[in-house]
Amino acid sequence: MISERATLIRLIALCLALVPLPVAFGYSETDLATLKETGSCAGCDLSGADLYEMDLFKADLLGADLREADLTAADLTLVDLRGADLRGAVLDETNLSGANLANALLDKGALAGAVFDSERARTGLxxxxxxxxxxxxxxxxxxxxxxxxxxxxxxxxxxxxxxxxxxxxxxxxxxxxxxxxxxxxxxxxxxxxxQVGLAPYTEENHRKFIDLLENKYEPARSYSAKDVEAFNMDRSRKNQSLDTLFANGQVTLSVVSRGTGLQLLLSYRTKENGERFLADKGGPAPVDLAHLPPITIDLYKLVGNYSLKGIGARGTSTNHGRIDTAYLEIDAFENELAGELAISGTGMSGRFRIIGIEKISGNRLTVQLEPVEGSIPDGRPLRMSLEFAEDGDNFTGRWTNWFRLQNAKSRRPDDFKGVRSQSFWQTAMSHNRIDMYQAYLRLHPGGIYTAVARSRITELGGTLVAPSAPTVSPDTPATITTAVDPLVGIWVRTGSDIAWTNECWLLVGQTEDGVLIGKAQDSTRKHRGNFSDEGKNIHLQDGYAFGLKEISFERQSKMNYLWSSKANPFKSLTSIDPAMTGRISIQLNEQGPDYLASKGLLCRKRQSQSPARFRRLTIAEALELTLHPDLLKDFPSPFATEGQQVASVPKATAATPATPSAATVTTQTTGAPEDASDANRR
Structure with missing residues (x-):
């Protein structure tokens, strides 16, 4: 029989056996020595180690056992602690800035006392x-x-x-x-x-950031004209960019495609990543930042409303029988394109907006479209390719996947044609924006609306580029532009026949050296245009127009002129043919507007009436006219202004080339100073 004393001893021993004893963490002396000597110790046993205030900057402690380690005030900046065991570790005032703690084992709230001060890791870049x-x-x-x-x-x-x-x-x-x-x-x-998305791309923005970066960093490499061509031929390709690299690849200014426009991106990389990026681009190369090849194509020449023929049908002359109308409207701002295709008919109606540019080269453009409402069955955007005429007035186009709209069995691309419904100038007036008037000056240097475009830019708050001083030799006399001759303007003959109106329009412009040039336009319309009707537009090249008669003038006195013409395009069996010479005079009228009296018929006339009277159109009335195409080329502006005539922009010469952003101008030396033909692009 076991004594009571023995039984008590056994119970006490059993209880002691059930009480958990404290675990003793013993780090490896060898591992700790390795850490202190090399600054790293991946997979080491450092449990319970005293690492108080130890500098472990960028140490490799991957998978290390740091249980119960004292890391108080230690610097673990940029330390690799992936998979490390930090349970029970003391992390008070421990700097863990940039430390990689992926898959590390931590007690809940263990980081409450840690700090994340990146001062040591932070760079100046x-x-x-x-x-x-x-x-x-x-x-x-x-x-x-x-x-x-x-x-x-x-x-x-x-x-x-x-x-x-x-x-x-x-x-x-x-x-x-x-x-x-x-x-x-x-x-x-x-x-x-x-990486920072700086701003939409413009030549001005690009140049500004290039200059800023060049002043701070050494250029390393940039793009070529071949790179630009490849970029524009496939803008839809992912991750492509036109890059200018600085600081051995650490700083990059990029141009990338974003939707229907371009974006400027500024990127910063570490030294190692920058060197790798530069190597992937082909390594360092000589850079001429002052003459980087242009990236964009002027989209403004495409702006307009185009009526379409051949939509949904074979050929390009007639739309599908169920389509009543189809038109494509294109707009642009800076280097971003916008547009909408509208089709109206029975069972084939829809509106589609342009969402991206795939390719752009010269006058060729490929865009992506999506429905304004609804969706395409397979979810992929429609593709449309357009090839514009040089003047931008018409194009040939093709849908490459239009059949997806109706799940048609045919996979035949649909070709069509588009024609402007109004001139570029009329489009500019309808938009009434500074950039559109600037585009007119840029695309139509010497156009007859130049003076009006400049005036509109100023009225809308835009700024015109000041003309540079002309270069002349000491023997070259200064050029002086004469004042506006009172004959300059657009005149229309007053009076008409009862049923049909034979309208005679006289347009007079003045060259920079003061020579007067005239064009007479004869047209017949059922009713006379009422210029008081808002939005009235008289088409002088449409319907019953009979060509242009070229006229030269000889001043006899301030208000009297002789005129002559070498050819007569107005011959008719039912009308009195116009004369080849005559006299005109400006008559002052105290009871109303001054008028022009002509002895000798400038145009045809059904009834003899001599002298004929002409009244001058106001600027507002004159701008309502759709002028004959021949008047839009090589004809001085008939739009007179108060004081001096605002001269048209002369064509570029070898000494003064025209560029996309600045046209050549003539400087006036009398009266009000002449404005430049082009304005600062926004």
Missing amino acids: GFKDLKLGMNVMDLEQYCSIGPVLRKYTYSEAKLGSTLNQVEGTCFDNADMPFTFKFSGGGTTGVLNFL
Whole structure:
């Protein structure tokens, strides 16, 4: 029989056996020595080690056992702690800025006392206050980075993030999207890639940023004319860009395709990534930043409303029987295109907007379209290719996949033609924007509406480029532009026959050396145009127009002129033929507007009436006219202004070439100074 004393001893021993004894963590002396000697120790046993205030900057502690280790005030900036066991570790005042803690084992709330000061990792390379080497906590002072940061804390969600990059809005500027990449993946580690969407591409913006970067960094490489051609021939290809590299690839200014326009991006990379990026581009190469090849094609020449023929049918002359009307409207602002295709009919109606440019080269354009309402059965955008005439007044086009709209069995592309429904000048007036008037000056140097375009730019608050001083030799006399002759303008004959109106239009322009040139236009219409009707537009080249009669003038006195013509395009069996010579005079009228009296018929007349009277159209009335195409070429402007005549822009010469952004002008030396023909592009 076991004594009571023995039984008590056994119970005490059993109880002691059930009480857990404290675990003794014993780090490896060899591993600790390796850490102190090399600054890294991946997979080492450092459990319970005293690492107080130790400098472990950029240490490799991948998979290390750091249980119960004292890391108080230690610097673990940029340390690789992936898969490390940090349970029970003391992390008070421990700097974990940029540390990669992916898949690390941590106690709940273990990072509450840690700090994330990226001062040691931060570089001077970056945009404004954002610098490479920052951690996500630092970035949050300036940016809102993705929805994940608003939902979770750094320790709870970021450590295991697998996102390759994140986006943000910074500095209260939503128009400048930011893209970030961190060294640890997702938002762990420190910032090692920063990209900023600066602004839509324009030549002016591009040049401004090129100059700013060139003053700060050494150029390393840029793009060629061949690169530009390849870029524009396939803008839809992903990840393509036209890059100018600085600082051995660490800083890059890129032009990329975005929808129907172009965007400027500014990127920053670490030294290693920059060198790799530069090598992928072909390595360093000589750079001439002052003469980079132009990237864009002037889209404004395509702006207009075009009526379409051949939609949905064979050939290009007639639309499908169920289509009543079809038109394509194209607009542009800077280097961005906008447009809408509208088809109206029975069972084949729809509206489609342009959402992207695939290819653009010369006068060829390929765009993507999607329905304004509804969707395409297979979800892929429609493709339309257009080839414009040199003057932009018409084009031939083709849908390459229009049959998807109705799931048609036929896979035949649909060809069609488009023709402008109004002139470019009329389109500019209907838009009434500074950039459209600037486009007219750029695309139609010497056009007869030059003076009006300049005036409209000024009225709308635009700025005209000041003309450069002309280069003359000491023996060359200064050119003086004469004042506007009172005959300059557009005149229409007053009076008419009862049923049909034989209208005679006299257009007079003045060259820069003061020579008067005239054109007489004879037209017959059922009723006289009422210029008081809002929106009235008289088409002098349509219907019953009888050509243009060229007229030269000889001044006899201030208000009297002799005129003559060498050819008569107005012969008719039912009318009195016009004369080949005659006299005209400006008559002052105290009871009303002054008028022009002509002895000798400038145009045909059904009844003899001599002298004929003409009244001058106001500028507003004259702008309502759709002028004969021959008047739009090589004819001085008939649009007189108060004071001096605003001369048309002369064609470029070898000494003064015209460029897409600045046209050649003639300087006036008397009266009001002459404005330049082109304005600053926005």
